[in-house]
Amino acid sequence: MADKILEFVHTSTGKQIAAALGLPVPPMLKRAKAGYAEKSLANSNALVGASAFGPVASAVVKALDSMGASIKVSADLAGLDGIKQAAAKAKVDVSISQADNGVPENVYVLDVTAAANVADLRLLYDFFNPRLRKVPSNSRIVVIGRPRGDCKDALAETAQSSLPGFIRSLAKESGKNGTTANLIQVKTGAENGIEGALRFFLSPHSAFVTGQVLPVVGAPKGVKVAAFSEKPLTGKLAVVTGAARGIGAAIAEVLAREGATVIGVDRPADESTLGATMSSIGGIACPLDITDADAGKKLAAVAAGKGGKIDIIVHNAGITRDKMMRNMAAHLWDMVLDVNLGAIVRCNDQLLAGDAFGANARIVCISSIGGIAGNAGQTNYAATKSAVIGYVDAMAKQLEGKGISINAIAPGFIETQMTAAIPVVTREVARRLSSLSQGGLPVDIAEAVTFMASPLAAGVNGATLRVCGQNLVGA
Numbered sequence: 001m002a003d004k005i006l007e008f009v010h011t012s013t014g015k016q017i018a019a020a021l022g023l024p025v026p027p028m029l030k031r032a033k034a035g036y037a038e039k040s041l042a043n044s045n046a047l048v049g050a051s052a053f054g055p056v057a058s059a060v061v062k063a064l065d066s067m068g069a070s071i072k073v074s075a076d077l078a079g080l081d082g083i084k085q086a087a088a089k090a091k092v093d094v095s096i097s098q099a100d101n102g103v104p105e106n107v108y109v110l111d112v113t114a115a116a117n118v119a120d121l122r123l124l125y126d127f128f129n130p131r132l133r134k135v136p137s138n139s140r141i142v143v144i145g146r147p148r149g150d151c152k153d154a155l156a157e158t159a160q161s162s163l164p165g166f167i168r169s170l171a172k173e174s175g176k177n178g179t180t181a182n183l184i185q186v187k188t189g190a191e192n193g194i195e196g197a198l199r200f201f202l203s204p205h206s207a208f209v210t211g212q213v214l215p216v217v218g219a220p221k222g223v224k225v226a227a228f229s230e231k232p233l234t235g236k237l238a239v240v241t242g243a244a245r246g247i248g249a250a251i252a253e254v255l256a257r258e259g260a261t262v263i264g265v266d267r268p269a270d271e272s273t274l275g276a277t278m279s280s281i282g283g284i285a286c287p288l289d290i291t292d293a294d295a296g297k298k299l300a301a302v303a304a305g306k307g308g309k310i311d312i313i314v315h316n317a318g319i320t321r322d323k324m325m326r327n328m329a330a331h332l333w334d335m336v337l338d339v340n341l342g343a344i345v346r347c348n349d350q351l352l353a354g355d356a357f358g359a360n361a362r363i364v365c366i367s368s369i370g371g372i373a374g375n376a377g378q379t380n381y382a383a384t385k386s387a388v389i390g391y392v393d394a395m396a397k398q399l400e401g402k403g404i405s406i407n408a409i410a411p412g413f414i415e416t417q418m419t420a421a422i423p424v425v426t427r428e429v430a431r432r433l434s435s436l437s438q439g440g441l442p443v444d445i446a447e448a449v450t451f452m453a454s455p456l457a458a459g460v461n462g463a464t465l466r467v468c469g470q471n472l473v474g475a
């Protein structure tokens with residue numbers, strides 16, 4: 001469903017009316033028009049800082065250089081030395097920022113992994129305060145910190161704990177022109193996962209992701225973090241449930257764009273829509289109700305029939321049957337629990353028991369911000385979506401030794417048939433009350449899922465990433 005207000009305020013008449021009435025104008029987000037490119041930052045000036053020289057500063061400099069960014073530093077910044085040393089070691093050129101001469105940076109990366117006390121947090125102010133008055137639209141901000149468990153003492157843990165609050169506030173301040181701000185918490189020793197996470201966060205593939213914390217914990221056992229390659233899913237077999245329409249169809253399209261062969265699953269009643277979606281991307285239609293007791297075994301057989309194992313599975317199919325708890329019939333509870341949760345658990349168990357996953361397989365589940373904050377009338381739905389978050393966390397520990405990773409995406413308000421059914425006032429509030437003042441599109445979820453399914457997220461495991469434009473409703 002289209003956001004008519006967003007479209008109108010970006011016409012010339014709409015702009016004049018909005019200006020005359022002093023109405024806020026939601027930004028037009030710059031989304032990816034094609035797959036991941038090696039030199040994705042070829043036209044970008046990236047301002048970089050670091051609280052000290054170390055493996056993170058080195059990884060940041062190397063990553064930005066391999067993306068083709070022009071790396072800039074502030075001449076007067078305390079965090080200059082760490083970056084200069086990292087650049088010298090990597091033989092990468094850095095130059096002094098020309099932002100004062102009207103060439104502002106559109107990428108900002110600050111490594112504060114060495115911040116170990118309250119005074120060290122001054123770097124956040126020194127780095128961002130002089131620069132944020134003239135940030136171009138759709139710019140990208142990433143701060144990198146450490147998880148609390150990695151800190152050497154309580155003071156360092158306290159300093160690192162400031163970062164989620166800082167980034168969430170910065171995201172709220174900078175979203176008005178489509179700029180996003182996110183935090184990567186990298187575990188010590190997992191620095192080789194930084195480039196993949198930066199490639200996602202610093203690109204138009206993450207246009208609707210802001211105010212989020214992504215843990216980079218390291219690849220599962222036996223999995224190597226591969227060097228970047230274009231079309232990274234070439235040769236991979238991917239299953240997407242609920243692929244006939246909405247978010248699932250977009251996921252299938254973006255996975256195929258990155259090279260995967262997609263087996264699209266949907267209810268037999270939706271076979272013709274599913275067939276059309278799959279034929280448009282050269283995929284394989286698999287009409288199957290995921291609540292079928294043998295759904296996992298049947299999917300394994302379809303994959304084997306294509307001569308392979310399942311490299312990626314995206315558990316996207318989901319339903320709502322909203323009723324206040326006091327009025328909810330038992331079958332509505334059971335139905336939502338089975339489609340959104342029971343079917344996922346059964347299917348994965350069968351695929352694991354049947355050895356149907358390929359080496360280094362990636363499982364991605366779809367949660368919801370409703371599962372984080374809850375919604376009146378959605379006790380059944382929110383219970384399942386909350387359970388998915390716990391499930392990926394628990395299963396990541398179980399599957400780590402098998403080289404399989406599992407993560408979740410929690411969508412916010414996304415323009416689909418599901419949200420078109422929301423009453424008009426609630427829908428308008430849900431859209432506007434986000435840092436980016438709009439709902440997301442199915443492709444935003446598809447991009448995040450594809451990131452999680454790709455080698456770019458080799459270091460991410462057991463995580464749930466919200467893709468919601470930092471929505472205030474349901475979160």
Ligand SMILES: NC(=O)c1ccc[n+]([C@@H]2O[C@H](COP(=O)([O-])OP(=O)(O)OC[C@H]3O[C@@H](n4cnc5c(N)ncnc54)[C@H](O)[C@@H]3O)[C@@H](O)[C@H]2O)c1
Binds near residue numbers: 412
């Ligand atoms: N749209 C949003 O704003 C939003 C927000 C948060 C989470 N989500 C989640 O995203 C996922 C996709 O949502 P959507 O908005 O595209 O929904 P949708 O209703 O447009 O599409 C869901 C698809 O799943 C299929 N499906 C349902 N039950 C099935 C079953 N038993 N077997 C096989 N296929 C089945 C449907 O036929 C449909 O094609 C769901 O898990 C949903 O809970 C959506």
